[in-house]
Amino acid sequence: MTQPLATPNPKIPVDAARLDAAHAAALNAYVARNPGSAAALDRARRVLPGGNTRTSLWSEPFPLCIEGGEGCRIRDVDGHVYVDLLGEFTAGIFGHSSxxxxxxxxxxxxxxxxxxxxxxxxxxxxxxxxxxxxxxxxxxxxxxxxxxxxxxxxxxxxxxxxxxxxxxxxxxxxxxxxxxxxxxxxxxxxxxxxxxxxxxxxxxxxxxxxxxxxxxxxxxxxxxxxxxxxxxxxxxxxxxxxxxxxxxxxxxxxxxxxxxxxxxxxxxxxxxxxxxxxxxxxxxxxxxxxxxxxxxxxxxxxxxxxxxxxxxxxxxxxxxxxxxxxxxxxxYLTAVSLDALYARGETLRASLTALFAERGLPFRVSGMGAIMNIHPDSGVSAEMDRKLLALLHLTMQERGYYFAARGLMALSFAIGDDEIAGFLAALGEGIGL
Ligand SMILES: Cc1ncc(COP(=O)(O)O)c(C=O)c1O
Incomplete structure (x- = not known):
């Protein structure tokens, strides 16, 4: 059975000024890259409060508007394609096309x-x-x-x-x-x-x-x-x-x-x-x-x-x-498939823990099987943690990997070894600190 929490990283000092600058740059880049999502929200605001009908989807500065998906990938209204590691907050276990x-x-x-x-x-x-x-x-x-x-x-x-x-x-x-x-x-x-x-x-x-x-x-x-x-x-x-x-x-x-x-x-x-x-x-x-x-x-x-x-x-x-x-x-939901998905999640979590330690990334990960959450771990303040997680989220999104702004990931059956290897490689590039 899974351990309650992954071992926290040894404390890695995070430079607050560099974090502020990287966070602000990532927000600006996001706004510049996603005019279609911003416009979609503006339109929605006229008829849905804040453009939203599902509170958990809100994230700063505005969430993506996803127009479609296939297999383990989703596509936003600006034409960017992402590997979907969120899997509809755990409901989307089948991927996006069946x-x-x-x-x-x-x-x-x-x-x-x-x-x-x-x-x-x-x-x-x-x-x-x-x-x-x-x-x-x-x-x-x-x-x-x-x-x-x-x-x-x-x-x-x-x-x-x-x-x-x-x-x-x-x-x-x-x-x-x-x-x-x-x-x-x-x-x-x-x-x-x-x-x-x-x-x-x-x-x-x-x-x-x-x-x-x-x-x-x-x-x-x-x-x-x-x-x-x-x-x-x-x-x-x-x-x-x-x-x-x-x-x-x-x-x-x-x-x-x-x-x-x-x-x-x-x-x-x-x-x-x-x-x-x-x-x-x-x-x-x-x-x-x-x-x-x-x-x-x-x-x-x-x-x-x-x-x-x-x-x-x-x-x-x-x-x-x-x-x-x-x-x-x-x-899909057979004993064999679910056990394999569970094992894949356990392996990914172990890989993430090892990667964070090796690369000195101030994060840790907790979870069970193929549902997990990345947590920021500045060891300094909640505000610094908030910016760290936002920076990670925005940076990985720009590299084509989508998970929840709060750090949640839920693997679907459609995610393959290549996507997991790609995600770990993209994460290994760091977050620009
Ligand atoms: C553990 C748990 N219980 C209940 C719910 C509520 O389910 P629904 O969103 O279908 O109402 C959720 C949704 O995320 C959940 O994670």
Whole structure:
């Protein structure tokens, strides 16, 4: 299992004046290179607040406007082509073109869309998900990971009859369940106990003090948006034990980590939660979310039962999504492919750690399998770190490699050895400091 964090680099002094100058030059070069993206944002600003409908895409001075993609490459409106190392924030595991998924969608479309009732598609997808996740006896579909988490937590609160939801600092479970940087004003107003991640003592103390009020523990096996910090196996085991002892439900949010093996991170860890949420790529490229778990919990949603819990949603069983999901699982998301992707990510992370040390680059990298985050490591100030990361991001973008401004990378199946070698070579050229 992955170590919680890569060994930090020995401190490498960064000259603040040189960093300021390099950062300003990189910003200017970016603005000069991307007039089409700037114009696209100006146009969008008239009808979308700040030109944006997805906050995480915003980055200074303005984000790229991507007009298309093929394989592992994307192309912006100014004609630049990038190797996409971001993979749609982990959802884009298939790369940008799949004739197999396109055919699955076309076939489902040809059989008729919006079919007004149950279809044969949803059971096919449900059978596959329940077969692969040890914790899923039954599953229900939603339209996003956010929605899946909201329903899982709501179910836990209603079934246990308790109110408190244990979550972790830096945790991200969707736009309404965000626990990084002091939480979010748009979070759903549950009664949260927000604890430090990977801290067994804090979790033990919380259960000792308030165990009879805790409905569930909602946890990512790796903090994803929180910087790709893997959960220590003994921490996650401790949560399993505490939840069981106190009659609370353990919910693993595997929206990102489901790709860590055929059975997700839970299979790799050998820990079976009471409920699991997934999303992203199980919709075969379409909007998707699902929550599942023990039959005795999930059967509260059986509508033939008196007093059952309602869970509605026009597109919960959208036949296009269901068909694409089935084909995605059968074609791409196999045990062999996911294990190979995991191994490729572990190798890349080791290569990055070695490269940063060898070249004296003030960064480190954390993550699990093929999802990782590069962190600036000036050792001086948060402001210097911010500029270091921005400089790295802008410099690598200019060299044709695209990842998130916050340092997130998520490899897709479409990334090959050549792209990884090219990326490491481009990084080895340094960032002009
Ligand atoms: C761990 C985790 N949970 C939940 C979500 C929310 O999923 P969605 O964006 O589909 O609502 C995300 C999205 O990035 C995520 O990373």
């Amino acid at each position: 004739p197999v998924l396109a055919k699955a969608l076309a076939d489902a479309h040809a059989r008729g869309i919006n079919l007004s009732s149950h279809t044969p598609y949803e059971v096919e997808l449900a059978e596959r998900l329940c077969a692969r996740f040890p914790s899923m006896d039954r599953v229900r579909f939603a339209n996003s990971g956010t929605e899946a988490n909201l329903m899982a937590v709501t179910a836990a609160r209603l079934v246990t009859g308790r109110g408190t939801v244990v979550v972790f600092k830096g945790g991200y479970h969707g736009g309404f369940l965000t626990f990084g940087g002091g939480g979010s004003p748009v979070n759903v107003p549950f009664d949260y106990a927000c604890l430090p991640y990977n801290d067994i003592d804090a979790a033990t103390a919380e259960f000792a003090a308030h165990g009879d009020k805790i409905a569930c523990v909602l946890v990512e096996p790796m903090l994803g948006a929180g910087g790709c910090i893997p959960g220590a196996p003994d921490f996650l085991q401790a949560l399993r034990k505490l939840a069981s002892e106190h009659g609370a439900f353990l919910i693993f949010d595997e929206v990102q980590t489901a790709r860590m093996s055929e059975g997700g991170a839970q299979a790799r860890l050998g820990i079976t939660p009471d409920m699991t949420t997934v999303g992203k790529f199980f919709g075969g490229g379409l909007a998707f979310g699902a929550f599942g778990g023990r039959a005795d919990i999930m059967d509260h949603f059986d509508p033939s039962r008196a007093g059952s819990l309602p869970h509605a949603g026009t597109f919960n069983n959208n036949s296009l999504t269901m068909a694409a999901g089935v084909t995605a699982i059968d074609t």
